[in-house]
Amino acid sequence: MNTDQASDCTPTGDKSGETPAEKDSGLPMNRAALDEELKSILADVLGIDPEQADELTSDSGLFGHLPELDSMAVAGLLTEMEDRLDIVIEDDDVDGEMLETYGGLLTFAESKLAEA
Amino acid sequence: MIATWQAPLESGKDSEELLLSFDEGRDRRILILPALFDEANKMRRFTVQLMRRLNSAEVDCFLPDLPGCNDSLSPLSEQTLASWRSAVDAAAKQFGVTHFLSVRAGALIAPASLPGWHYAPQTGAKLLRGMMRAKIIAEREAGRDTSSDQMLTVGRSQGIELNGWFIGSAMLNQLETAEPVVGERITSVEQKALGGAGLWLRAEPDQDNAQSDALASIVLETLVTQS
Numbered sequence: 487m488n489t490d491q492a493s494d495c496t497p498t499g500d501k502s503g504e505t506p507a508e509k510d511s512g513l514p515m516n517r518a519a520l521d522e523e524l525k526s527i528l529a530d531v532l533g534i535d536p537e538q539a540d541e542l543t544s545d546s547g548l549f550g551h552l553p554e555l556d557s558m559a560v561a562g563l564l565t566e567m568e569d570r571l572d573i574v575i576e577d578d579d580v581d582g583e584m585l586e587t588y589g590g591l592l593t594f595a596e597s598k599l600a601e602a
Numbered sequence: 603m604i605a606t607w608q609a610p611l612e613s614g615k616d617s618e619e620l621l622l623s624f625d626e627g628r629d630r631r632i633l634i635l636p637a638l639f640d641e642a643n644k645m646r647r648f649t650v651q652l653m654r655r656l657n658s659a660e661v662d663c664f665l666p667d668l669p670g671c672n673d674s675l676s677p678l679s680e681q682t683l684a685s686w687r688s689a690v691d692a693a694a695k696q697f698g699v700t701h702f703l704s705v706r707a708g709a710l711i712a713p714a715s716l717p718g719w720h721y722a723p724q725t726g727a728k729l730l731r732g733m734m735r736a737k738i739i740a741e742r743e744a745g746r747d748t749s750s751d752q753m754l755t756v757g758r759s760q761g762i763e764l765n766g767w768f769i770g771s772a773m774l775n776q777l778e779t780a781e782p783v784v785g786e787r788i789t790s791v792e793q794k795a796l797g798g799a800g801l802w803l804r805a806e807p808d809q810d811n812a813q814s815d816a817l818a819s820i821v822l823e824t825l826v827t828q829s
Binding site for chain 2: 530531532533549550552554555556557558559560561562563564565566577578580581582585
């Protein structure tokens with residue numbers, strides 16, 4: 487049996503494997519690229535179109551504002567951020583402020599990337 | 603299509619559990635090992651849709667409930683990964699399966715003796731981390747502070763409730779180090795092969811027939827190559 491089935495398949499419409507060019511080149515991801523990636527993650531979590539995710543602003547409410555975004559969903563969101571942004575989120579990092587709005591989450595991700 | 607099966611428990615007794623199956627006595631028979639805990643709910647529709655696709659391609663498939671899950675009368679807190687592995691081995695024998703397909707952390711309890719597929723396998727440590735993180739978020743929201751270390755210390759000796767899931771101490775200890783079962787005839791299928799993002803990420807359970815179809819196609823291709 488083939489031991490690496492995944493590599494023999496042609497993914498269609500796959501965005502999860504893409505990384506911004508800035509990341510590939512080893513330079514820190516800029517704010518625009520990070521904003522795009524974070525919106526893409528939120529679109530996957532909330533099950534919304536990229537166009538809808540594009541409408542998120544700094545003030546858009548997240549945890550505590552969207553009923554479907556419960557603690558399990560937020561935990562999944564943070565794990566996905568770790569995987570796709572290549573950051574590590576500690577227990578102590580997680581607080582209401584960073585999760586309450588899109589702007590808070592973006593600022594948090596930016597500070598984590600700066601540490602890396 | 604919906605029946606029951608007898609799952610062995612650590613106590614030596616059996617537990618009658620539900621079984622969803624497409625069984626027409628065909629040659630190719632796949633045991634489906636579901637995602638675990640919260641992800642089981644998120645992935646249920648995807649998993650059953652996958653089974654429908656396999657059935658329409660003349661492949662039998664079996665999705666047994668494990669003791670402690672869904673409508674089981676056995677308490678989840680008494681289950682361990684080891685007891686689930688025994689249940690899976692028993693299921694494989696009872697249904698006479700030729701292959702298995704695991705979803706996410708189902709890979710932790712797969713039978714190493716059978717050929718099969720791990721779909722987006724997950725380690726026990728990562729599964730546990732996500733569940734503990736959700737608990738931390740919920741506790742902080744309620745004004746209580748806790749940490750993964752505190753939860754692990756308590757959980758290792760007494761077991762712990764994580765977001766409504768009662769994880770016994772033996773289960774917790776086993777989850778901390780559990781890795782997807784490896785075997786020469788086991789193929790890992792990563793999410794990127796299906797296109798789009800994994801449905802376990804969704805805040806609400808959702809479906810994506812294109813993804814179920816893509817995984818069914820990968821499984822069927824391998825089966826054709828083998829025969």
